[in-house]
Amino acid sequence: MPRLSGKFDKCTGCKRCLLACSQGLTGDIFNPRLARMCIQDLGAGLAHRPVVCAQCENAFCAASCPVDAIENSDGVWVIDQDRCTGCGLCLDACPLRVIVIHDGRAVKCDLCGGAPRCMDACAFSALELA
């Protein structure tokens, strides 16, 4: 599976990616704080950096999960919603802060099955799959 990455030189800080991500999760709710990614303000208004799940080789989220609910499937770390207890340890372990709790369970980027909604929502080509 290819990897999603964000480009600060293209990002305008519009955050449509966050809205699309939250809508993908909920179907009818727009809430940037439910997005499984974030837009980092690089200060003084000069730039924004889209931060997305790195699908790490050494995934702290998976390693810190007390019930082994996070598994690698073809290069993408996926949270088993039945096993997840919503304890939130993976949120704290993730240095990129791109895991959120929704309906009592942890949720993270699964690349929307290969066609990320965030990338589709970006009008500025600041997100790419490579």
Next chain:
Amino acid sequence: MSYGWMGSLLHVNLSDGSIKDVPLADHIREEYVGGKGFGARFLYDMVPEGADSFSEQNALMFLTGPLTGTLAPAMRGCAVTKSPLTGTFVDSYFGGDFAHEIKFAGYDGIIITGRSPSPVYLSVTPESVELKDARQLWGLDTFKTAARLREAAGTHHAPKVACIGPAGENKVRFALINCDPNRHAGRGGCGAVMGAKHLKAVVVAGSKGVRVKHGGAFMEAVNGALAEMKDNPYILAFRSDGTPGSVPFADLEGLLPSYNYRGGSFKQANRLDPAAQKAEFWLRDAACFSCPIGCSKVGMLKRGRHRGLVTDVVEYESAGMIGANLGIGDTKAVAYLTYLCDALGMDSISAGGVVGFYLECAERGVWGNPDHRFGDPLVVEQLLFEVAHRSSETGDLLAEGVKRASVRIGRGATDWAVHVKGLETPAWGVRGAPGMGLAYMTGDRGGCHQRAFPILYEVGGEYWKCNPVKRLDIEGKAEIVSELQNYLAGLDTLVKCDFAQYGISAGSYARMLSEATGLEVTSSDLSTVGERIWNLVRLFNCREGFGRQHDSLPLRFTSEPLPDGPAAGHMLDEESCGKMLDEYYRLRGWDEQGYPLPATLERLGLRQSR
């Protein structure tokens, strides 16, 4: 369950410190939708006739629309209050993140009444709503204020901030509210009202979501709007050049004010256009929340006295009013002076109008320092500080706005005071565009280009209802102006972006609104809502004593022929103005004095308001 709307308003009374949630009534949603509509209704109902704008009787509101906070492209918010500059209703719009965050905090709007005994700021987090001491922030500029408040809140909440600078604190009558990040409720002195209330800032962090009624159909409507925008030439131009893309057009057509509106073109206009700005500082595109256009350009000045300053695009209005109107043809200087207006917390349109007026006074030897000349950025810089702090006799006088300053100076100064109802006019001359003149005359908040922009049809070549429009004609302009005012007021309930609406059809706006809220709304419904609002605001202004005699243009436009451009020699004399006004009142269903007729109010469901 509430769809589109959050269903609640936050009401804060600064006099007694009370804070309460007020449910949003169903009929208010249906009749007024949001934004400007809510503002018109609430201001009319809450602020008594004749209330001093700076008194605790005045209300200041931050309002959103049902599409704010969603993927509907480029929605915004507005500040509404009784203007200390004009004494009319004023609605001032801002992009950025702040309005959306109000929705995420669970509110459709924040209504501030009363006056705090000492400086405070309002803090809204998922855990609490409280007033906090702002004495340590009093005196700070807008950028430092916002940075301090963000720092104090920490990264956990990452709040959005709306705040005032020294100009607002000192009740400069055209002070703005700086909304995260560096977007402004600029016009009409909303920041001065905030200062009078001793409210330094509103800091909002929310954790709720905006729910739409039909998720799938709503996204289809959004994608339809995006498809319309994609290849629209106006949208493409905003994306590549931002609003200063209009500088060459306005200069060529004699619409760009220069030297306190004496001229309609500027020899150094090419030093303020997108190419000049790009060469001096642009680094990247920036966009307001949920905007796919990105008309803002951010960068760092690479030369000159202010080398290293990180700042935003010099918008068309600032290029016109701080640049051409003050005779300054230097992007670097204009970028810095505009930044200074933002930091001190003053509307750069009014600031350019006020300083231009002063420089003409000085040139004529009527007031001020006779050595002060047009074209000197250092003089302007000094004046901006003096105005924001009211630290000199001239600064204190100019802080009152062009209208009051000209009356106090006397000696004929009102002859070159360019304003309508006290609002300094924006950077679009009207002597070669009569419809634009009518739009200024009848603008609900005074001389404003955003309530209707007939220049697009008169000069820009767009057809009106499939017919070309003759530029200098007087007849027929009233229809264009009144219908644009209705339609745009309707969109200002959502709350639309002025630039995005160039690329989004009325049908798409109505579809997005319908799918988000579950109400069946057509594009003509939007215009009807707009007409209702326009009449309600007129009732507010009439109640404050405004009428036909105030629907007028400054002497410069009615008796001094335009010296340059394709419409050279033209002006909008009193007779032409009167004709347009008669036609306009007739179309609106108002009497000869500009008061809405009973049948008009009844048709719009405003009967109970009288």
